[in-house]
Amino acid sequence: MTQDARGGGGPEAQVVLLLAGLADLAVSTVGSALGTMRGLLRRSDAAELAAGAEHDLLARGRLVLDRYATAPPAHLEVLARESLARKAAGGE
DSSP states (O other): OOTIIIIISOHHHHHHHHHHHHHHHHHHHHHHHHHHHHHHHTOTTHHHHHHHHHHHHHHHHHHHHHHHTSOOOOHHHHHHHHHHHHHHTTOO
């Protein structure tokens, strides 16, 4: 193996190594997921397990949408409201 292939080369060699590492990670992850799926399909409570997984995914989806879908109030608008409230209360 040459020095370039082991990571001592330029940016092109590093990109190749990163892509090879990512590909290896993807293959091992897919293999592990397939093994897990085979094990799950052999279970007698697979329907209940799938229903629980669906429930968990729906809850996770709600959390994500709640976190990112609603924009926080504008900072200057909040400050203006607080200022108006202080003025209305008689304080400056």
